[in-house]
Amino acid sequence: MRRNRIVRLILIAAILAAVVLCALFTADGSETGGFRQSAWALLPPVIAIALALITKEVYSSLLIGIVFGGLLYSNFDFEGTVIHVLSDGVATVLSDRYNVGILIFLVILGAMVSLMNRAGGSAAFGRWASAHIKTRVGAQLATVALGVLIFIDDYFNCLTVGSVMRPVTDKHNISRAKLAYLIDATAAPICIIAPVSSWAAAVSSYVEEGNGLQVFIRAIPFNFYALLTVAMMILLAIFKLDFGPMARYERNAEQGDIFSGLRGYADAASESTNPRGRVPDLLVPIFVLIVSCVIGMIYSGGFFSGADFITAFSESDASVGLMIGSAGALVFTLIYYFCRRLMSFRELMGCIPEGFKSMVPAILILTFAWSLKAMTDSLGAAEYVAALVKSSASGLRSFLPAVVFLIGCFLSFATGTSWGTFGILIPITLNVFPLSDPIGIVCVSACMAGAVCGDHCSPISDTTIMASAGAQCDHVTHVSTQLTYAIVAAAVSFVGYIIAGFVPNALIVLPVTLALLIGVLFVLRFLSHREAK
Template sequence: MFTNSFWALIPAIIAIALALITKEVYSSLFIGILVGGLLYTNFSFTATIQHVFVDGMIGQLSNSWNVGILIFLVVLGSMVMLMNRAGGSAAFGKWAIKHVKTKTGAQLATIALGCLIFIDDYFNCLTVGSVMRPVTDKHKISREKLAYLIDATAAPVCIIAPISSWAAAVTGFVDGANGLTLFVKAIPYNFYAILTIVMMLTITFAKVDFGPMRNAELNSFSTKKGNDSSQHASMTGAEDQPAPPVSIKGKVIHLVLPIAALIICCVIGMIYTGGFFDGTNFVDAFAGSDASVGLVYGSVAALIITIIFMLATRVLSFSECMNAIPEGFKSMVPAILILTFAWTLKSMTDSLGAATYVAGLVELIADNHTFMSLLPAIVFIIGAFLAFATGTSWGTFGILIPIVANVFSSNINNELLIISVSACMAGAVCGDHCSPISDTTIMASAGAECKHIYHVSTQLPYAFTVAVVSCISYIIAGRVRNWLICLPISVILMIATVFVIRFILGEKNK
């Protein structure tokens, strides 16, 4: 009765609506999960309990990909704690104060670092957060703004980087064509990803913020201690804990070397899983990599290197290193809990047939040749809605890209196919960017140490603004079908939109 229909999306819609209304994530997600279980079992109590906890939660936590991501999270939390205890983060903060002298400079440095770490979005969120948090705090940039900058340089950058775990995922969903070639050709049409970067740079240089983010920035600027308030002490908004001892011997190298080791080891780990050391070339190794396993290999290797380095330079004793590891685990518990609930909610919508329902809608639209020029814009909207409701961009790729490729018989010389596939990717990233149950959004909150629902509510107006401009750009692209014309128009529209918002805010303040 409730499967393969609009009802399949109801659990996610309820969870997201409750989270935005109540500002409480855990209970909202659990209620959404419970509703999904009830719909699937036609309101049978015992069957609902079985489906929610056994098929859903336990099933997701026994999934090898998910377990790999959780291990990566825990190891990364331990590494961050080691860098903090060694004084590396504090030393980098002092160094950055001397060299990054303005609030604009701090934001640009965050954006630049986020764009440089394009290998994987999870890795991006937690690394950029741990490195830039002391710098942005000193310049009184709110944790909400930091979380937005992290989130906006995670998935949007990964989805236009040919060498990334995201490129590998997308190429795997294209049958009957060279997936990597199609991915590269689609990059100039990935309006949401490109315009998100344009949006960040424009609001940074123009010094404009709007919506809840404006209030967050004003509160941060007016607080003497910057972002040290208790509501941003952790993702959960818990009260501050007593500060752990920090080594006075720490130097910038005690942050830079672990981060460098993490980047190098994770890249090696990913290409190793793709068969690089068995003779596969670098690009194909990335395309065939298992990002979850590769990140585990890389992060564990980097953790061992970090511990050896801390001991060799005598900034921490062996017992201090070992004590930092469980403390790092504790710091990641909120992210792990939200991720577990988000994955379980996704399993509820999957069991109800959300993918089948949305696939049917797309095929129905694609069969109507009257809408062919509007297909990219329609695919973008559907992709955004599906990713928003399910919290997964990769799952959205898996549903929409094969359908679009089939419509055009996987002919990579068809410009409308390229635009439509790009619209799939852009819509998926857009919905993922907006959704409070998205794993990347959760990671961004963890990286910035910002209360998750604050990050979501402040980011939504920004993401929605870019989404509207992107949708207009896809309408233009569906008719013009030339990125050399469409891309400059979309960039001009995005910049103009920000300055119109700035003008309106100025008039309102007057």
């Protein structure tokens, strides 16, 4: 084991050294930097992702990617690298108002989860669910159903579904890796097909002429990856099918080891609980949290200043709305538990730092992921990809939806952001094809689906990180087990976009892709049963 570890470290060092030497010999030495707006701009996230999957350690992998991005930006100047990484990278992302709002939202959610656990609400819900949800299939379908219902925002979805469903899935020996997949697959994929969500607002903002929401709704039937992912979760639960790395974690869970030895964020599970807790002690704060976040989002969109509900949601600031909503819900929860006499004032206040500590791993990974994105942005990765797509768009009319889907997958996977991918690809596709052309709508949907697919797979995606935190699952475990499932849905979606390029009719293409997915899952089920024998 030790020898394998040494060999792995030597290989990693050799790869990094080869990349550095290659970069040094290919730089043009100009003041603007020979690596900007070129394929080199995509290398830092690729290095970070590859190292994370190889080493199973995400913090150092992200840090190496950040440093390498700084080296490319400064043409391997030591002083320039340090200043760019610390000042333009870490300090800048931590001073960004939107990012700080998300971090505050995370901390408040962590405090609320700690409060609900200590008050006994989570344990009470687990007891209630064990009496009403009697099978592993039922527990998985209940998780999917709750994720579908919480369609407002992916961040909110990940942490809320995780805190509510952990007691249920633990009771039925469902692995934390599987729970993390169910959470992640009902976060971005649901938000991207929900007209009333922060994601709909983001996509609509990239469409000119004020008809962004209409374009978003027209693109929903062609969003094959999101729709197939939802269908796949249901089919996997009903067929009792697991394949790839996930199968091993589920087998271990059936034997009672839901973590497979990797506890990840699970420290909060050891908190003592109040035996007087009741199911409403969990559900009431969650309901207030949902309502408060909706009110916070429409407030940030100007609803109370005269805007209608749809307009307010489309113009909302998710960071501000979630921060305001979660703060209001936290105050309510503290008062509610104090009036219920479930905890003393000292115990209530003690849950706040405990919740903060439980979110420290997620906050660190998010900070590094944002810093890595800042490095990639400074190298002009977006401009490089935009020019590449625009130059290759002519002559690929029928295949362009599939091409846009692949580019969206790669760009979102490498940068860890869906919204940035929307901003790059949607204006390009709309310039190539007008909205009156059916292929234009298919391409917009392909961009949205590809961005969500890459975001779903990427270990540096904030949604993926929060899904790990919500399930209290080791982050690399979540990424490696989810990847196989996401690739299956992506491959079927790719075929669907090839068909849609020639037949842009959702009533025809969507049933065909769904039938293809069912066929693939039946084949995988047959192969997994044969391997088991």
